[in-house]
Amino acid sequence: ITVTADDASKVYGDPNPDPLTVSYSEFVDGGDGLSNIDVAPTAATIAVDNSSVGTYDITVGGGSDNNYAFVYVAGDLEVNPRTIQIAVDTVTISYGEAYTPSATVTNSVDPDNLIYNGFLGYTDDVGTYDVIPNLLVNTNYIVSYTAGLLTIQAASLVITARDSFRFFEDQEPTVFTYDITGFVNGDTESSVFSPDDFTLELSPAWDIPGMYTIVVTVVNQPANYNVSTGNGDFYRNPAQGSKLRPQCECVTFVGPGHPSGFEWLARFSYVNANDVPYWAPFGSENLFQGPANFDLSYAPQVLMPGGYEFDLPFDGRRIRWRVTSYGSTHSSCWLDDGNNECSSSGLVAVRPGNSGVVLQAYPNPVHQILNVEIDSDDWNMDIEAEILVYDVMGRLMKLESREMIRGQKFEIDMSDIASGMYIVRVLNGDTEHVIKVVHE
Missing domain, CATH: 2.60.40 (Immunoglobulin-like)
Structure with a gap:
């Protein structure tokens, strides 16, 4: 059978x-x-x-x-042959981020590395790509696949002009320095930008002493970056160094718990008799000397017109302040833990040459509404007063004009500006008064 x-x-x-x-x-x-x-x-x-x-x-x-x-x-x-499906994952990343393609394989009985070897169809540059598997020759399968969408978005790059200054008599600057942050993938300025892709210029043009803006303008956006800019401040300082005087006042023992970590405050003041702010960058132009350790973040680099005082946290050892302006150097006296204890809170401003309190601002620190009062013999009630609020870099944050009567309270809404230290200037004809306030 x-x-x-x-x-x-x-x-x-x-x-x-x-x-x-x-x-x-x-x-x-x-x-x-x-x-x-x-x-x-x-x-x-x-x-x-x-x-x-x-x-x-x-x-x-x-x-x-x-x-x-x-x-x-x-x-x-x-x-x-076995029929399988490969679906490549869809991913969105920023330029410079690591990208590891991945996929989901359906109905396979073997490890993925026997079916495909990596992926094809994309580069590291900004763009949208259809990423597909690099299939191996494997007669055991009939393969269908769905491409994954890879979107590489532009990375963020920031060009920031550095603050700088010149004296009035100096030649107008033609080149400004800057910092660029955000390069990835080993890129450098020379590999990303051509010489004319961005510019730095003064606005307005160089004129009288005062504060100007160094404007950064991007002419051509590079392929893989979104470039944003940060303007810088340019101070055209007056040349009269004799009109800028640092002074020492007193010390205060605050004990442990101060945000700076120091237990003493050295109070310094200055008189800037010029009509414009004076920029004194930390270094040889704006120097604190002595064996003391201190927190420089509490000291100003922009010296506003008029009189102003500030408290510098330090360790109680000797310290003094030296300011150099147009070749003229002026130093305060020395302060240490043996000096007189401060008796005032620094909430009032005294105009140089005037021994009376002329401007008060409260509460200080202020959270929302700042009350300003004027009590000055030379106040002119026939003209409007201008109230200007500057940050510590000398940037104008608020400008208001109104009639102010001597002894009358005037309210300034501070709620729409960031927390920090500010300078309030009150102008009335030829009369000017300045005070420091802290917004929390």
């Missing part, structure tokens, strides 16, 4: 058909059947679950019977 293995098929990675079946030629007299066979033949194959796509023999054997001799005929097991 002939026993033939039945042909079968499966998909790569699936288990073999179980059982593998066989067919028999006709038994004698038609009366016998499989149930009459002593030991029935069985079919088998060398193919396993992960056997590659191809055709494998199904062999038959193992049958025995007293009445029959068996002739075996092999069949075929077809292993067909």
Whole structure:
């Protein structure tokens, strides 16, 4: 009797058909059947679950019977390719951020590295890319894929003009310095910008002593960056160094707990008899000397017109303040923990040459509404007063004009400006008064 293995098929990675079946030629007299066979033949194959796509023999054997001799005929097991899907993940990053493509593989029975090797279709530059898998030759699969959308956005770059100054008699500056922050991917200024891609110019043009703005203008945006700018302050200082005088006043013991970490405050003051702010950058032009340690962040670099005082946290050892202006150097006296204790809070301003209190501002520190009162013998009630609020860099933050009567309270809304130290100037004809306030 002939026993033939039945042909079968499966998909790569699936288990073999179980059982593998066989067919028999006709038994004698038609009366016998499989149930009459002593030991029935069985079919088998060398193919396993992960056997590659191809055709494998199904062999038959193992049958025995007293009445029959068996002739075996092999069949075929077809292993067909497996259909899988690859979906590349969609990602948005900024230029310079690390990008590691990833994908989800569906219906695979093998590790991903046997199906694809990395990804194609993108660069490191700003743009939108269709990222696809780099497929390997693998006949065990029929692969379909969905590209992932990679969006690389421009990185942020900031060009900030550095503050600078010149004396009135000096030649007008033609070159300004600046800082650039935000480079990534090993980029440098020379690799990103051409010489004419941005400019730095004074606004308004160089004229009288005073404060000007160094305006940074981006002419051409670079390919991989969004460039923002920060303008700088330019101080055209008056040349009259004799009109700028630092002075020492007194000391205050505040004990532990001061934000600076120091337990002493040295109170200094100055008189700027010029009509414009004077910029004295820390260094040789604006120097605190002595063995004392101190917190320089409490000291001014912009010396406003008029009189002004400030408290510098220090460790109690000797310290003095020296200001150099147009070749003329002026120093305050020395202060240490043996000097007179300060008796005032520094909340009133005294105009140089005037021994009386002329301007009061309260509460100080102020949270929202600042009350300003004037009590001056030379106050002219026939003209409007101008109230100007400057930050410590000399930038005008508020300007208001109104009639002010001597002794009358005037309110200034400080809620719309940032916390910090401010200078309030009150102008009335030829009369000027200045006071320091802190906004919290």
